[in-house]
Amino acid sequence: MSAPPLQTRERLSEVRYEIRGELARRARELETQGRSLIKLNIGNPGAFGFRAPEHLQRAIADHIHATDPYTHQQGLPVAREAIAAHHVARGTPYASPERVFVGNGVSELIDISLRALLNPGDEVLVPSPDYPLWSAATILNDGRPVFYRCHETTGFLPDPVEMEALVSARTRAIVLINPNNPTGAAYPRELLERIVAIAAKHNLLLLCDEIYDSILYDGNTFQPIAPLAGDVPCLSFGGLSKVHRACGWRVGWAVLSGDPKRSAEFRHAMDLLGALRLCANVPGQFAIEAALTGADTITPLCRPGGRLYEARQAVIDACEASPHLKLVAPAGALYAFPGVVGAAAQGFDDHAFALEMLETQDVLIVPGTSFNVPYRNHFRTTLLPQPDVVREVFARIDHVLERRAQAHGKVVPMKKKARPAA
Template sequence: MEFRQSSKLTGVCYEIRGPVVEQANALEAAGHSILRLNIGNPAPFGFAAPDAVLAGLIARLPQAHGYTDARGITSARQAVAEYYADRGFQGLDERSVYLGNGVSELAGMAIQALVDTGDEVLIPSPDYPLWTAVTRFAGGVPVHYLCDEAAGWQPDLADLEAKITARTKAIVVINPNNPTGAVYSPEVLRQIAELARRHGLMVFSDEIYERIVYDGATHHHFAALAPDLVCLTFGGLSKSHRIAGFRAGWLIVSGPRPAAANYLEGLTMLAGMRLCPNALAQHVIEAALTDNTIDELVRPGGRLEAQRTTAWQTLNELPGVSCVKPQGGLYAFPRIDPDVHRIKDDERFVLDLLLREKIHIVQGTGFNWPQPDHVRIVTLPEAGDMEVAIRRIGRFLDSYQQ
């Protein structure tokens, strides 16, 4: 008897860990060294967890043996609520906070609790593909609104408004954006809020990169600008504190709770079904929220800033390649001019690059960008290694044909 995957998985994809990854794994198993520029995992590139986080982890080991509250330990939820109250959120307490095994788990829970079959969720294009995947898995319909490369990858508000229908339930905002590195202006966020207000939509604001911004850019919290809207804000420690493997994330519910009371019952039920988040990771949250070591990495001349700048400059030196300067995050999303390089299948391109150069990047269509003319490159290697890798990609492009 043959066992087939569930029909619920039809159309669900996550190319960051998709088929090309399997080829990369096979090459490593055969003895090749692969430069993994496909996933924002700081640890392999020499980024260490902050000392304060590790000390907090060790100190709390004796208390981390049992289940916690389904939403997370109260002290950590209180710390998260206070952190965001200091940043302009209104009416928060520990009941406003759900802890999770990273933002990925919480995004799935948040969508599952809201979406019925056929409901639509507005998601940016390009997007972090998890949002599209969990919407499809919930039986919903992801509807992608375009972000404008010519405007620094800010959302195209006219396109967003045109795609709102009677089935639309929520708008996803990813700010700072993965994969483009855009940091959204307060004006754009207020206009998105007005659309959500006018059409009665929930907002999911993915702000995992809020502390990784460059060149004096300022991150603005959506919920602080629109306190009258039901907004779920997602954050965590994976990137800012370089502990992706700890899986320490949270979501904050803000706005008029009575309007979301029934929804929150469902969200709390889903939180209970997983029993609780990882108890050990929860115990590092209080210490982590007072750790500011990320500031040294993103300041001018800091390691993350230097790597981002090197990647952006080197990409723009390649013939037929252009890249908007990322203002936040850990990625670059360059455009490969189709009139110069004539790439028709970007997944085939990244696979061919992997096979020849042993460099692993992700195709732009994997982020639900409609044309095969972009790729995403992780900017975590040291600046010198970053430049060498991008020049190798450039040499590959010079001789590549499809």
């Protein structure tokens, strides 16, 4: 008689992370069969030929002799000083090295911050669409994500009135992702001020995922929320993975701002949880000061002629030319979140579409519902491939959507032609 299978945590059944889930597993199976895939599911710059800036690589190499011991659980002093100085320069109140936490990427710090904050049944306001780690980490720390809608009709920006209506006696925090993943929305100052007012009124912690803070297009700007929050407790997250194209180094940080007396207990909880995991990756921390004080290497990629800008433009052009797609042009970050419209959208299921794209077109995308939205007609792609690859991907997408539209008995005229390749 065989032993019963091991039981897993029940709440895992509530967790969604399709970015690296079932479709990604199927992609690996196809690759073992010799298929060559275009994988647009993960915002992983190094997988598309980007490199971390040379001055960051040199900073690690120059200090590799000092990376063997554990360091302080909050991070290397020189790294925390550089992060604090960066935040002081942009107006973050009460920023100091003692209130900086360095982690193995922002992902680890999201988990630590929610573990420090939540008791069973506590609620966290999370955007919909969201980066699903936020809702997953809330669930796995015994909380409940409460989703506030970021409406496509308003450029995927939330309505503060709707947000406040969701606040209950169990609400502990508001999550903001700015610029947003997956939509690319950049939050204007006036909207952030209204969200700060909600947090102040209801004594909530602001959790601000700002990992894409310098990745902006077409003159859009980034407004950090901490300078607007004043005494309101705020935890601002940043790191090296996106702006500095160093995902594999696993270097992220969180800066606690607001009235130190109000957040003292939370700061101690973060410190305790950081100590339990000993410390974050040490070699990568030596690149932090160089990243924050050295040359700006991301802005040229986001301007006309830059690779990210041109890949984004290729997505915009493809969606404008297709009768089957609509798009809110991303203002920032590394993603686009197109929607399927018209005859092709009849009976559309985003997961089935993503699977069809993988099986028949060798393209891996992420279904929109993976980002906790109630509708099923969106998908996410990265902006990291070369522009000509992006154009090829969207030609394949449009081929599949055209076939769907014809299957519903409707011939749809093409929109204007896409801009020719540069």
